[in-house]
Amino acid sequence: MRVLITGATGLIGQEIVKLCKERDISVNYLTTNGSKISQIENYRGFYWNPKTQEIDTDCFKSIDAIIHLAGATVSKRWTPSYKKTILSSRKVSTQLLINALKGETHTIKRVISASAIGIYSDSLTNYYEEDSKNFGSSFLSEVVQVWEQEVDAFTKLGIEVSKIRIGLVLAKNGGALQEMIKPIRFGLGAAFGSGKQWQSWIHIQDLANMFLYVLENNLKGVYNGVAPNPVTNNELVKTIANVMHKPLFLPSIPKFFLKSVLGEMHTLLFESQRVSSKKIESKGFNFKYHHLRSVLINILE
Numbered sequence: 418m419r420v421l422i423t424g425a426t427g428l429i430g431q432e433i434v435k436l437c438k439e440r441d442i443s444v445n446y447l448t449t450n451g452s453k454i455s456q457i458e459n460y461r462g463f464y465w466n467p468k469t470q471e472i473d474t475d476c477f478k479s480i481d482a483i484i485h486l487a488g489a490t491v492s493k494r495w496t497p498s499y500k501k502t503i504l505s506s507r508k509v510s511t512q513l514l515i516n517a518l519k520g521e522t523h524t525i526k527r528v529i530s531a532s533a534i535g536i537y538s539d540s541l542t543n544y545y546e547e548d549s550k551n552f553g554s555s556f557l558s559e560v561v562q563v564w565e566q567e568v569d570a571f572t573k574l575g576i577e578v579s580k581i582r583i584g585l586v587l588a589k590n591g592g593a594l595q596e597m598i599k600p601i602r603f604g605l606g607a608a609f610g611s612g613k614q615w616q617s618w619i620h621i622q623d624l625a626n627m628f629l630y631v632l633e634n635n636l637k638g639v640y641n642g643v644a645p646n647p648v649t650n651n652e653l654v655k656t657i658a659n660v661m662h663k664p665l666f667l668p669s670i671p672k673f674f675l676k677s678v679l680g681e682m683h684t685l686l687f688e689s690q691r692v693s694s695k696k697i698e699s700k701g702f703n704f705k706y707h708h709l710r711s712v713l714i715n716i717l718e
Contacts, residue, residue, distance in 0.1 A: 418442045418443065418481050418482075419442070419443040419444070419445060419479050419480055419481055420437065420442060420443070420444055420445070420480065420481060420482050420483065420484055420632070421444075421445045421446070421447070421476055421477065421480045421482075421483045421484070421525075422434065422444055422445070422446045422447075422483075422484045422486065423446070423447050423465075423483070423484070423485050423486055423487035423510060423514070424485075424486030424487040424488065424531070425444065425446035425447070425448075425486070426446075426448065426453065427486060428586065428588055428590070428591045428592050428621065429486055429531070429583075429586065429621065429624060429625065429628075430446075430486050431590075432588075432621050432622065432624070432625035433484060433486075433625045433628055433629065434446070434460070435625070436625050436626065436629055437629070438459070438460070440629065441459075442629075443458070443459040443460070443461075444459065444460050444461070445461045445462075445463060445476050445480060446460070446461070446462050446463070447462075447463055447464075447465040447472070447476060447487070448462050448463070448464065448465070449464070449465065449466050449467075451464055461476075463475060463476035465513065467487070467506065467509045467510040467513050468509065470509075470512075470513050470516070472513055472514075472517045474517055474520075474521055477517070477518065477521055477523050477525065479524060480523065480524060480525050481524060481525065481526055481527075482525060482526060482527045482528065482529065482632055483514065483525060483527075483528045483529070484528075484529050484628055484632070485510075485511065485514070485528055485529070485530040485531065485568065486530075486531045487506065487507075487510045488503070488506045488507040488510070488531070488564070489502050489503050489506040489507075491503055491557065491560075491682075491685065492593070492596075492682075492685070493682075494679065494680055494682055495556065495680055495681045495682045496680075500556060500681075503560055504559075504560050504563060507560065507563070507564040507567070508563055508564070508567050511530075511564070511567040511568055511570075512567060512570075514571075515567075515570050515571060515573075515574065518574055518576075519574065525576055526576065526577060526635075527576060527577040527578070527579060527632070527635070527637065528568065528571045528576055528577070528578050528579070529579045529580075529581065529628055529631050529632055530564075530565075530568040530578070530579070530580050530581070531580075531581060531583055532561055532564060532565055532568075532580045532581060532582045532583065532639070533557065533561045533582055533583050533584075534582045534583065534584045534617055534641065534642075534643065534690045534692045535553070535555070535557035535558055535560075535561050535688070535690070536552050536553065536558050536561035536562060536565070536582060537549060537551060537552065537553060537558070537690045537692065538551050538552060538553035538554070538558070538690075539553055539555070539614075539684075539687075539688040539689055539690070540689060540690070540691075541613055541614065541615065541689050541691075543690075543691065544691050544692075544693055545641070545690060545691065545692045545693060546641075546693045546695065546696065547582070547638070547639040547640065547641055547693075547696050553688070555684055555688065556681060556684070557684065557685070557688075561582075565580055568580060577635075577637045578637065579631050579636055579637050579638060579639075579640070580638075580639045580640070581624075581627060581628060581631065581639075581640050581641075581642040582639065582640070582641050582642055582643075582692070583619070583624065583642040583643075584616075584617035584618055584619050584641070584642060584643035584644075584647075584690075584692060585616050585617065585618040585619070586618075586619060586621050586624060587618055587619065587620050587621065587712050587713070587716060588620075588621035588716070589621075589716045592621070594657075594716065597653075597654070597657060598657060598661065598717065601654070601657055601658050601661055601663050601665075602661065602663065604663055604664055604665075604666060605666075605667060606654055606657065606658050606663065606665050606667065607654065607665065607667035607668065607669055607670050608650050608651045608654045608655075608669045608670070609650050609669065609670055609672075609675065609686045609687060610650075610669060610670070610671065610672045610675075610686075610687050611669065612649060612650045612651030612654070612669055613649055613650070613651065613689070614649065614650050614687055614688065614689035615647050615648070615649060615650075615689045615690060615691035615692075616647060616648055616649070616650055616653050617641075617643040617644075617647040617690055617691060617692035618643065618644055618647065618648070618653075618709065618712070619642055619643050619644045619706075620644065620705065620706040620712045620715070620716075622705060622706070623644060623704050623705055623706055624642050626702075626705070627640070627642055627697060627702060630697075630700075630702050631697075634700065634701070636700055640696055640697045641692045641693060641694055641696065641697065643692045643693075643694050644694060644704055644706060644707060644712075645694045645698070645704060645707050646707060646708055646709065647691050647692060648709050650686075652709070653709065656709050656710055656713055657713060657717070660710065660713040660714055660717050660718065661717055672687055675687075
């Protein structure tokens with residue numbers, strides 16, 4: 418099997434590439450950096466530039482599936498111009514793949530696209546399954562809705578579509594957790610706001626495994642990329658501090674303060690989405706990491 422991966426050098430992409438190598442799945446990847454193009458038989462790089470709608474269509478040769486992860490990070494201050502970048506990076510990259518494939522004879526059977534649980538509305542009480550249409554009105558929810566609509570256009574080319582709505586990714590080499598542990602390391606950790614907001618998390622190894630499980634089992638449709646046991650922000654911060662053997666002295670960080678520091682991006686820390694993993698489990702997927710404490714011990718110790 419050979420897959421084409423966009424965003425292969427990102428946090429999630431690197432983990433998926435590592436798994437592909439372990440399972441003898443050959444990888445083609447797209448990069449905007451010509452110096453990162455490798456031509457090893459089972460790991461081949463190809464140039465693309467979504468902004469200028471350029472792509473080396475040789476990337477599609479002998480490909481069975483596309484794993485589509487490309488998109489500008491949301492963990493950067495949301496200025497008006499950067500909000501346009503967040504949205505266009507997902508929209509334009511997807512359109513480029515689809516438009517390029519329209520003129521090609523290809524062997525691609527499915528696309529597995531990253532998405533995000535930020536599509537769901539902010540709620541302390543709802544428990545979101547994939548068929549929920551209770552979408553939010555936040556900027557992030559709008560981005561995810563546009564992204565998913567663009568990805569659906571692959572079906573017009575006879576390509577099946579799968580989407581994985583990713584939660585808070587816990588990883589050793591980057592992502593939100595590494596930012597959260599910095600103040601806790603110095604005894605300055607605190608919950609955000611009331612701390613009652615739900616955090617639906619997933620270990621990066623389970624997430625990478627989920628992408629390949631959907632691929633290898635020909636699963637189509639939407640799946641929540643979250644572990645079975647979401648926690649409140651209070652519980653998350655307390656468990657991190659406990660595993661790191663650090664005290665929590667500070668009161669909760671007020672919402673108005675983080676809004677003044679982070680601007681509109683503060684919603685990433687305060688929105689609450691309690692999300693179900695039952696659908697992917699019903700398809701036979703087994704999580705290695707079910708509970709937050711075991712994940713944090715694995716990553717932090």
